[in-house]
Amino acid sequence: MSAVLKPPAPAALSPAQAAARDKIWAMPLADLHPADPQHFVDNVELHIFDRLRAQAPVHFGHSPVPEVGSYWSVTRYQDIMHVDTHPELFSSDWSKGGITLFNAPDGEKLPMFIAMDPPKHDDQRKAVSTIVAPANLNNWQAEIRERTGRLLDSLPRNEPFDWVDKVSIELTTCMLATLFDFPFEDRRLLTWWSDVATMNKATNPEALEPAERMAELGKMLGYFTKLWNERVNAPPKTDLVSMLAHGAATRNMPPLEYMGNLVLLIVGGNDTTRNSMTGGLLALNDNPAEFAKLRANPALVDSLVPEIIRWQTPLAYMRRTAVQDTELGGQRIAKGDKVAMWYLSGNRDETAIDRPDQFIIDRARPRQHLSFGFGIHRCVGNRLAELQLKILWEEILERFPVIEVLGEPTRVRSSFVRGYSKLMVNIPG
Numbered sequence: 001m002s003a004v005l006k007p008p009a010p011a012a013l014s015p016a017q018a019a020a021r022d023k024i025w026a027m028p029l030a031d032l033h034p035a036d037p038q039h040f041v042d043n044v045e046l047h048i049f050d051r052l053r054a055q056a057p058v059h060f061g062h063s064p065v066p067e068v069g070s071y072w073s074v075t076r077y078q079d080i081m082h083v084d085t086h087p088e089l090f091s092s093d094w095s096k097g098g099i100t101l102f103n104a105p106d107g108e109k110l111p112m113f114i115a116m117d118p119p120k121h122d123d124q125r126k127a128v129s130t131i132v133a134p135a136n137l138n139n140w141q142a143e144i145r146e147r148t149g150r151l152l153d154s155l156p157r158n159e160p161f162d163w164v165d166k167v168s169i170e171l172t173t174c175m176l177a178t179l180f181d182f183p184f185e186d187r188r189l190l191t192w193w194s195d196v197a198t199m200n201k202a203t204n205p206e207a208l209e210p211a212e213r214m215a216e217l218g219k220m221l222g223y224f225t226k227l228w229n230e231r232v233n234a235p236p237k238t239d240l241v242s243m244l245a246h247g248a249a250t251r252n253m254p255p256l257e258y259m260g261n262l263v264l265l266i267v268g269g270n271d272t273t274r275n276s277m278t279g280g281l282l283a284l285n286d287n288p289a290e291f292a293k294l295r296a297n298p299a300l301v302d303s304l305v306p307e308i309i310r311w312q313t314p315l316a317y318m319r320r321t322a323v324q325d326t327e328l329g330g331q332r333i334a335k336g337d338k339v340a341m342w343y344l345s346g347n348r349d350e351t352a353i354d355r356p357d358q359f360i361i362d363r364a365r366p367r368q369h370l371s372f373g374f375g376i377h378r379c380v381g382n383r384l385a386e387l388q389l390k391i392l393w394e395e396i397l398e399r400f401p402v403i404e405v406l407g408e409p410t411r412v413r414s415s416f417v418r419g420y421s422k423l424m425v426n427i428p429g
């Protein structure tokens, strides 16, 4: 007899989440402001995207923050792919506002190649992209595994601790120090500069004042200028500073552009992987049947990792600016308009992804997601991020039968970086 097993129904919403969803679905569409960071703090952002995909897939919203202003939200998978693969229509250029909805004032705008269009983007990207060539990834495997194992062995037992700080931040910061060949004892400076760079006062009251923020980034530039000067006349090596100092398209960069590219490489490799490390633990904790499946078959780590990255979507959107009048999803987008490609929403689009609201660790095509973007800006570090997460989960499975999550995480006040600042856990032992 053949039996057809139905998939489990999506987890029931808690009363608070159900109330949040009902409120969002009752609001006038024009009042929806998906980039309000409060939605992300409150963990209700997915309800907004469910509604937009269903009722207004290319939506014009408004922020009360003048530096954000009005912007289009593109929420369906195929429309996001359209924007991401047409850089001639939708620019990333920093002089037009770059890749976040927040328009930095003059003096705080930073040139960096993620916020450039071809041909300059392509040339600068080439200068560093070999850092994650397969040969380098192979060389790092043993080091990452040894470091990860050592850190996991040092974690407290039977004593609550913050997973974000002790595991996610520490491992990603160590990796960054390796990529830059940065003095290891100073590595937490990289974490600090990453946090400074991603926060701004207009949308986060906890951020530094603009002048203090630029002063901190100036200190970062000072530190890295010393490293540049040591390496520029030495034989080329495979660290990011040496690659920038020797690269044909980067060796004559003005200091502000060096600063911008440092911010890109520090934030790119830091917040994203960090929040996937925390998001993965949360996802497995919220889906115990999947966790049991993984423990029974650790080889599933290979498909677990991309599913964690889809589920978390650590960068919720990337912004573009329309360079000419164009049409998308029946809406007329005018030259100069801001357009947010909501990867987070595309990753939950049921027309592109099977059962997108379920966390399934053995999907047939797990890498079919938008978390790394698409097209000419597709994440340089995607294979490295996957490698770090794979090793982390392999080493966790070797050691800990149980990691107890002690309550809700604290979520980062940002609609760009989707992540966590704290998650208390306990490892019995």
Ligand code: HEM
Pocket (backbone or CB within 6 Å): 084, 113, 114, 115, 125, 132, 264, 265, 268, 269, 270, 272, 273, 276, 309, 313, 314, 315, 318, 371, 372, 373, 374, 375, 376, 377, 378, 379, 380, 381, 382, 384, 385
């Ligand atoms: C670009 C996500 C890890 C370096 C991007 C983009 C996204 C992204 C969404 C922009 C794509 C677009 O505009 O189309 C992620 C996620 C990661 C991750 C989710 C981890 C789970 C890393 C790591 C590095 C890195 C470890 C460092 C080596 C970069 C760089 C770019 C980039 C340099 C700019 C590429 C360009 O403009 O051509 N990443 N990233 N990322 N990422 Fe990542």
